[in-house]
Amino acid sequence: MRHNVEYTPICHTTMPFFARAAGLRGFIIMSKKLVAYFSAQGTTAAVAKRLAEACGGDLYEIRPQVPYSSADLNWNDKNSRSSVEMRDPAFRPALADTNAHVQDYDVVFLGFPIWWYIAPTIINTFLEAYDFSGKTIVLFATSGGSGFGKTVQGLKGSVAPTCNIIQGRVLNGSPDTATLKTWVESLNV
Numbered sequence: 001m002r003h004n005v006e007y008t009p010i011c012h013t014t015m016p017f018f019a020r021a022a023g024l025r026g027f028i029i030m031s032k033k034l035v036a037y038f039s040a041q042g043t044t045a046a047v048a049k050r051l052a053e054a055c056g057g058d059l060y061e062i063r064p065q066v067p068y069s070s071a072d073l074n075w076n077d078k079n080s081r082s083s084v085e086m087r088d089p090a091f092r093p094a095l096a097d098t099n100a101h102v103q104d105y106d107v108v109f110l111g112f113p114i115w116w117y118i119a120p121t122i123i124n125t126f127l128e129a130y131d132f133s134g135k136t137i138v139l140f141a142t143s144g145g146s147g148f149g150k151t152v153q154g155l156k157g158s159v160a161p162t163c164n165i166i167q168g169r170v171l172n173g174s175p176d177t178a179t180l181k182t183w184v185e186s187l188n189v
């Protein structure tokens with residue numbers, strides 16, 4: 001007689017010993033995913049929402065304690081808030097909260113707009129506010145056309161050495177949920 005095998009989605013961290021010992025047969029391993037993003041003007045926010053649907057992850061907005069005004073974002077003004085902050089790699093804009101519950105997740109998709117060819121420094125603030133030891137971070141971004149440049153180097157110093165930062169994709173052009181799902185699956189995270 002043929003028995004139906006029950007496939008149970010289960011997260012790495014909560015997987016019981018017997019399941020690991022049994023070679024995981026009969027189990028689909030699903031890492032618990034968080035999509036955390038910062039967006040000053042809404043473009044990255046829209047992509048992040050679709051990405052959360054695509055990967056079945058939770059969504060968390062990284063918000064600055066003081067929101068950026070349009071004057072703050074004027075890159076043509078060397079005295080604007082964003083220009084001043086981005087000139088100083090040690091600058092850490094304050095967060096509005098630290099409620100991301102990063103400890104509950106295995107994989108964090110981390111999204112932001114490219115500012116001056118790298119991640120806004122609030123992303124460093126976010127990384128330094130939590131313990132990312134042993135976790136996988138997949139970066140995604142939106143931009144006016146630039147790629148990641150030296151983004152990964154700029155973020156590595158803000159996490160523990162055991163955190164794996166993967167340079168994901170610049171997701172310009174409003175990719176749809178199906179496209180994002182294909183991308184997430186290709187990552188095998």
Ligand SMILES: Cc1cc2nc3c(=O)[nH]c(=O)nc-3n(C[C@H](O)[C@H](O)[C@H](O)COP(=O)(O)O)c2cc1C
Pocket residue numbers: 038039040041042043044045073074075082083112113114115116117118142143144145146147
């Ligand atoms: C201060 C500032 C600096 C920027 N620097 C770059 C850049 O170096 N390269 C680029 O392609 N786009 C740059 N942009 C454009 C943003 O990356 C782009 O508009 C992004 O999609 C905005 O995302 P958001 O709407 O989620 O804030 C910059 C925008 C701002 C406000």
